[in-house]
Amino acid sequence: MTPLMDVSGLTYRYPGGVTALDGLDLRIPRGRKLAILGPNGAGKTTLLLHLNGSLRPASGEIRLDGARMSYGRQALNDWRRRVGLVLQDADDQLFAASVAEDVSFGPLNLGLGEDEARQRVAEALAALNISHLADRPTHMLSFGQKKRAAIAGAIAMRPEILMLDEPTAGLDQQGSALLTEALQRLSDAGTTLIFTTHEVDFAWSFADEAALFRNGGVIAQGPATELLTNERALAEARLAPPLLARLAGALKTRGLLAQDAAPPRTVDDMLVLIAERSPAYAGS
Amino acid sequence: MSPIDREAHLNRWRRKPLAEKTLLALGLLVLALALKPAAAVLVASTMSAAALVGARVSPRLWFGCMAAPLGFLAVGVVTLALRVDAHGIGLAPGGFAEAGALVARSVAGLTCMLFLALTTPASDLVGGLGRLGLPSEIVDLALLMYRFLFILGDSAVAMDAAQAARLGHATARRRVMSAGLIAANLLPRALDRARRMEIALASRGWRGEMRVLADRTAATASGLAAISATLAAIALVGLFA
Numbered sequence: 001m002t003p004l005m006d007v008s009g010l011t012y013r014y015p016g017g018v019t020a021l022d023g024l025d026l027r028i029p030r031g032r033k034l035a036i037l038g039p040n041g042a043g044k045t046t047l048l049l050h051l052n053g054s055l056r057p058a059s060g061e062i063r064l065d066g067a068r069m070s071y072g073r074q075a076l077n078d079w080r081r082r083v084g085l086v087l088q089d090a091d092d093q094l095f096a097a098s099v100a101e102d103v104s105f106g107p108l109n110l111g112l113g114e115d116e117a118r119q120r121v122a123e124a125l126a127a128l129n130i131s132h133l134a135d136r137p138t139h140m141l142s143f144g145q146k147k148r149a150a151i152a153g154a155i156a157m158r159p160e161i162l163m164l165d166e167p168t169a170g171l172d173q174q175g176s177a178l179l180t181e182a183l184q185r186l187s188d189a190g191t192t193l194i195f196t197t198h199e200v201d202f203a204w205s206f207a208d209e210a211a212l213f214r215n216g217g218v219i220a221q222g223p224a225t226e227l228l229t230n231e232r233a234l235a236e237a238r239l240a241p242p243l244l245a246r247l248a249g250a251l252k253t254r255g256l257l258a259q260d261a262a263p264p265r266t267v268d269d270m271l272v273l274i275a276e277r278s279p280a281y282a283g284s
Numbered sequence: 285m286s287p288i289d290r291e292a293h294l295n296r297w298r299r300k301p302l303a304e305k306t307l308l309a310l311g312l313l314v315l316a317l318a319l320k321p322a323a324a325v326l327v328a329s330t331m332s333a334a335a336l337v338g339a340r341v342s343p344r345l346w347f348g349c350m351a352a353p354l355g356f357l358a359v360g361v362v363t364l365a366l367r368v369d370a371h372g373i374g375l376a377p378g379g380f381a382e383a384g385a386l387v388a389r390s391v392a393g394l395t396c397m398l399f400l401a402l403t404t405p406a407s408d409l410v411g412g413l414g415r416l417g418l419p420s421e422i423v424d425l426a427l428l429m430y431r432f433l434f435i436l437g438d439s440a441v442a443m444d445a446a447q448a449a450r451l452g453h454a455t456a457r458r459r460v461m462s463a464g465l466i467a468a469n470l471l472p473r474a475l476d477r478a479r480r481m482e483i484a485l486a487s488r489g490w491r492g493e494m495r496v497l498a499d500r501t502a503a504t505a506s507g508l509a510a511i512s513a514t515l516a517a518i519a520l521v522g523l524f525a
Contacts, residue, residue, distance in 0.1 A: 054483045077489060085487040092477060093484030095431050096496045097407035104497035109489030117497055135499075137293050137405065139434040153488060 002066055004030040004192055005083075005161060010050060010060035020046040021057065022216035028161065033183075033193045035203035035224065038213030039238045044196035045088070047213070048163050051194070052083040081110060084159030088166045090146035099141070099149045100125065100134040106157040124156035128182045144175025148182065155186060162186060164195040168202050180206060204228050204242035205265050212237040225263045244270055287345055289434075292405040297339035302404065302412045303503035304511055308334065309400040311515045315522060316392035321385040323522025324392035330514065331395035339403045349398055350391075357390050406430050411498060424494040428481075436474055440466055 005028035012021040020043040028034055038044050049055040051062065053069065053076045062069045069079055087093050096102035103124050107117040125131045128148040133141065141149060147167070154162060167183070168176045183206070187193055196213075197203055203210055203224060210228055211221040220233045227233060229245045241249075244264050251257040257273050264270035292298070297305065309331070316327040335341045364383040367376035376382075400409075407430055414423035443466045447453065452462035 049483065052487055054487060076486075077491070080487055080489055085484070087480060087484055089480070091435050092480040093488070095428060095481065095485070095494075097405065097411075097427065097431075097498075101496035101498055105490075105495070106488040108495040108497065109491060114497060121497065137289075137407075139431065140290070140293065157489065 001030070003027040004065060005051065006063040006066075007051070008061055008063075010047075010057045010062070012046060012050065012055060012057045014046075019216055021050070021060075023060070024217045026211055026218050027221065028192065028194060029209060031187075031190060031192055032209045033187055033207045034195070034209040034211065035207035036194065036196045036211050036213055036218075037198065037200060037203055037237065037239060038196070039198055042213050043216050044213055045165050048085060048165055048194070048196060051161075051163055052085045053079045054085070081157055082159055083161045083163065084154035084157055086147075086151050086154050086162070086164045086167070088169060090143075090150035093150050093153065094138040094146060096138065098135050098137055099130065099152075102138055102149060103153045103156050106153055110157060120156045120158070121152075124152040127155060127185060128152045129178060142175075144171050144178065147171065147175070147179060151179075151182070155191070159191065161192045161194060164193070166197055167195050168197065168199060176202075198239070200228060200234070200239050200242045201244070204245060212239070214238070225265075229263065248273070288349065288401055289405065291341055291345055291402045295339040295341050295403050297403045298405070299501055300339075300403070301501045301503040301507065302408050304507045305400065305404055306409075306412065307508065308511045308514070309396045311511070312518070313393055313396040315515065315518055316389055316396065319519065319522030321388040323518055324385075324388035326518050326521060327392040328388070328395045330518065331392070331399045335395070335399045335402060339399075341402045345402065346398065349402070350394060353390070353394050357387060361387060420493065427494070432474065432477075435477065436470055439473060440470060443469065 005026075007024060007026040007028075010021050010024040010026075011019070013019050024047065026036075026047075036044055036047065046055065050057055053071060056071055064079070064082065069075065094102050096105060100121050103121045104117050107120040112120065121134075122131070125134055128151055130145060130148050130152060133145060133149065136145075138146065138149065151162075151164070151167075164183075167179060171179060183193060195207075207224045209222070210224040211218045212227065212233055213219070214237045219236055220227055220230070228242055229249070231241055234241055244267070248257060248261070248264050248270065251274070252259055252261070257277055261273045261276075262269075264273055312327045312331060316324040332346070335346060336343055361383045364386060365376060365379040367374050367379065407427055410418075410423055410426045410430065414420060444462075447462045447466070451458070452465075453459045
């Protein structure tokens with residue numbers, strides 16, 4: 001199956017000559033949750049900015065649904081309608097006086113009528129569980145609320161792909177949980193998700209596909225459960241394996257987990273696996 | 285964020301039609317300046333009642349905001365009421381009447397402006413100017429600046445705290461230098477942020493026009509009638525009392 005988005009040979013140099021992307025290849029499968037993992041400063045944000053045409057590569061190409069993307073005004077408008085972007089700092093993209101007004105910005109730019117736009121705003125706010133904040137001025141929101149308002153602004157345009165730059169950075173546990181739930185609902189509704197992160201544990205619990213980023217290129221890409229247990233690949237990207245994967249590995253070598261047990265994505269998964277192997281634990 | 289802005293967003297009359305609030309405040313302002321001081325006293329009481337009882341603005345904030353202008357006023361009144369000449373300090377002839385009129389008009393004007401500031405967010409006011417025909421470029425810029433003020437203000441407060449933590453406020457001289465550093469640092473930050481905001485706006489399909497759905501309540505005939513009646517009553521009292 002052709003990937004929804006196909007990136008090949010992407011090269012980009014910052015003004016000043018530093019190479020940010022160096023012949024990068026990436027496949028974005030349709031309907032999946034793709035984590036782009038890499039250390040800080042690796043160029044992950046620069047990559048996202050290429051994926052909606054905000055930056056133009058020196059060479060290489062990006063295909064969306066098989067069609068090569070171009071950089072004319074009309075093409076860019078269409079591109080950005082299909083590929084939404086949420087920046088790391090929500091303050092960079094919230095600008096209107098209230099949350100509902102801000103979310104309406106994208107739909108109105110699509111040329112939708114007022115009723116349709118209103119409908120989209122209500123849907124987007126409901127999807128992020130922030131309908132009660134509709135009238136709140138954007139500068140009176142908490143960090144986590146701002147983040148969800150920014151995402152609502154992006155999904156109100158109903159993108160096929162939603163890209164998020166470090167979505168969980170700086171969020172507290174509850175904010176992070178609320179965000180993950182909302183993203184899962186979007187994914188269930190068919191939106192393809194791409195997010196950058198340096199938190200391997202978050203990628204492990206949430207992503208189904210992962211790409212490891214190092215020195216301006218993707219050094220490995222594959223199903224999250226396989227790639228994130230590949231210690232050599234992770235080390236090359238300066239990342240450590242996820243805690244749950246390490247724990248499961250250790251328990252397997254000691255015979256405390258079945259050798260063929262599926263990798264536990266959450267603590268609950270892990271508890272189920274342990275209970276299967278040790279009835280005594282299950283009974284306690 | 286400033287307490288004034290917070291109150292403007294959270295008071296009970298936040299959703300009252302902009303036209304009604306501005307008509308009331310500006311109408312009363314004109315009356316206070318044009319008519320006898322007695323009318324100004326009425327204006328000040330009406331505005332205070334509207335703000336404190338109607339919009340439930342916090343009395344602490346209301347009087348707190350008045351403190352600084354009242355201080356200036358006090359200084360002005362003293363110079364009007366007193367006379368300094370060869371005989372020393374004495375009361376100026378007619379000085380008390382003049383000072384009283386000044387106090388009444390100033391306080392009345394102050395309450396009108398405060399009422400507007402504390403019941404109506406700045407973004408509503410700018411949006412209203414746009415509907416009155418101010419070019420959209422200016423309105424958009426003003427609204428973006430309004431939003432930027434809070435972001436840069438937060439940055440400045442954070443930098444200030446960081447400087448204080450490293451003894452940047454230890455002496456008066458150091459404090460001045462620290463303030464200069466903040467000012468110098470805010471500019472590149474603001475530019476950086478502007479660049480990122482541009483990317484964010486473009487990503488959301490921006491084509492040079494900031495259009496959002498604003499929920500406005502239209503002015504009602506009964507509201508406008510009640511305000512006009514209030515204005516007329518005060519005008520009559522001011523003219524004939």
